[in-house]
Amino acid sequence: MSLAASSSDVVLSARNVAKSYGNVHALKGVNFDVHKGKVTTLFGENGAGKSTLMKILSGVVKPTSGEIVLEGEPVTFSSSTDARDRGGISIIHQELSLAPNLSVRDNIFMGREIVGPAGGVDFAEEERITRLLMEELEEDIDPLTPVEDLRLGQQQIVEIARALSVKSRILIMDEPTSALSATEVEVLFKVIGDLKSRGVSIVYISHHLEEALEITDHAVVLRDGTMTAYAPRSDIDLEWIVRNMVGDNYDLGSPPTGYDFGKVALSIEGLSVPDAARPDRSVVDNVSLAVRAGEIVCIYGLMGAGRTEMMETVAGRLRPSAGRVLLEGDDLSGLSIAQRIARGLVLVPEDRQRDGLVQTMSVGENLSLASIGSFTRGLFTSKRRERGIISDAIRNVHIKTDGGGAPIGSLSGGNQQKVVIGKMLATDPRVVLLDEPSRGIDIGAKSEVFKLLAEGARKGLAVVYSTSEVGECLAVAHRIIVMHRGRISAEFGADATKEEIMAASGEAVTH
Structure with a gap:
């Protein structure tokens, strides 16, 4: 698994790198090179x-055996800060690490403040540099805007800007596009191209395989801690990656068939939602939609199209300025989130870490949280009933865990997402809404999530999921609704093409 490349352009190497945690072997003898001005993508x-490999390269953890070689010299980093300052290696994590109450500027320079001539922080210079970074990323974000006021995709842009601000020679990107729209991904890829032309090397990790192939120069594929393949872009394709990742065929599935839809379960009538930053404008503008029992509907649109705001309003998290939501004919206006859950309407939110899980709770506690009313009466709790709910949920949504008592943080991203889905399905809903249900999970977990949606629909559940990935629209949806600038711009059946969907969303289609 060696590449015929000049050793002079190798800036970082992993040599027989292994990492064990007790009897668990997280990595087993991994070997590969990172080349100057190239993108090395880790698939798995x-x-x-x-x-684990990413943490070793960035100095977060030390390998059990093997070594990291930086520009020809073996190196050991004491921390990620040491790797950044001494090795020129920066990392952008999948889960955001921003301080929400601080401004964009303050987040970018946190811990690295620019000191002015008088000895104080030179806020003006920090603001100037922040504006330049935003221009480079083609993002119109004011440096003084609090991060908590930004959408998730914009926050990811700030993470990227922070990493770029230290002028790293090697940049590790862990799922940097997981919350970005197609337009923002295009901007990021232009930035990556510019970084490559300046000699910056990039280690890129993504579950979006086709997307990652657009920028990959060399590919490393891992399975169960072992490197199964290593090759240049010219020698690989999507089938090669999937085969080396999972060892068998991969399919998101198809819309479930063989049954008739039931009566209308969810009705959205003339729904409008004001923009929090501009109350005179609407982020959702006069949207109407009906979904029947057993039907799976996909809501597609770019970031800012109004998908998330519509879902959150239907679930009761946002208040509409006009319109109403009906569940099997009953008006839900004025009902709280908890009351809507009790009626049978649930939401799996976009950000599972922030909105879907309680990180201090166990797997079981998270699973039973939304169903607490079914096993408590006043001060009395039926532990037997609660254990039954937890075990049923673990079995029904195929969660891989050591048991209900395991910390939620011990699960992979895909299994954490299944906990959120399992928690909501445990309430025995009639309508389930899912906002970006596959965000940040691998292809195997993604396939399992879509199979769960299909299984639920066959049992009469009305399913509405939103996504910014066209391929996911064509996975299991019976019907595809496209949103653009807060309105429904088109509606398609399951036989729609990617080009039709993208064009209706206002997204440029290139060939």
């Missing part, structure tokens, strides 16, 4: 060893 399912 959750649990394959990508995160």
Whole structure:
């Protein structure tokens, strides 16, 4: 698994790198090179060893055996800060690490403040540099805007800007596009191209395989801690990656058939939602939609199209300025989130870490949280009933865990997402809404999530999921609704093409 490349352009190497945690072998003798001005992409399912390898390269953890070689010299880093300052290696994590109450400027320079001539922080210079970074990323974000006021995709842009601000020679990107729209991904890839032309090397990790192939120069594939393949871009394709990742065929599935839809389960009538930053404008503008029992509907649109705001309003998290939501004919206006859950309407939110899980709770506690009313009466709790809910949920949504008592943080991203889905399905809903259900999970877990949606629909569940990935629209949806600038711009059946869907969303289609 060696590449015929000049050793003079190798800036970082892993040599027989292994990492064990007790009897668990997270990595087993991994060897590969990172080349100057090139993108080396790490492919693999959750649990394959990508995160462990990333932590070793960035100085977060030390290998059990083997070594990291930086520009020809073996090196050991004491921390990620040491790797950044001494090795020129920076990392952008999948889960955001921003301080929400601080401004964009303050987040970018946190811990690296620019000192002015008088000895104080030179805020003006920090603001100037922040504006330049935003221009480079083609993002119109004011440096003084609090991060908590930004959408998830914009926050990811700030993470990228922070990493770029230290002028790293090697940049590790862990799922940097997981919350970005197609337009923002295009911007990021232009930035990556510019970084490459300046000699910056990039280690790129992504579950979006086709997307990652657009920028990959060399590919490393991991499975169960072992490197199964290593090759230049000219020698690989999507089938090669999937075969080396999972060892068998991969398919998101198809819309479930063989049954008739039931009566209308969810009705959205003339729904409008004001923009929090500009109350005179609407982020959702006069949207109407009906979904029947057993039907799977996909809501597609770019970031800012209004998908998330519509889902959150239907679930009761946002208040509409006009319109109403009906569940099997009953008006839900004025009902709280909890009351809507009790009626049978649930939401799996976009950001599972922030909105879907309680990180201090166990797997079981998270699973039973939304169903607490079914096993408590006043001060009395039926532990037997709670254990039944937990065990049923673990079995029904195929969660890989040591048991209900395991910490939620011990699970992979895909299994954490299944906990959120399992928690909501445990409430016995009639309508389930899912906002970006496959965000940040690997292809195997993604396939399992879509199979769960299909299984639910066959049992009469009305399913509405939103996504910014065209391929996911064509996976299991019976009907595809496209949103653009807060409105429904088109509706398609399951036989729609990617080009039709993208064009209706206002997204440029290139051939």
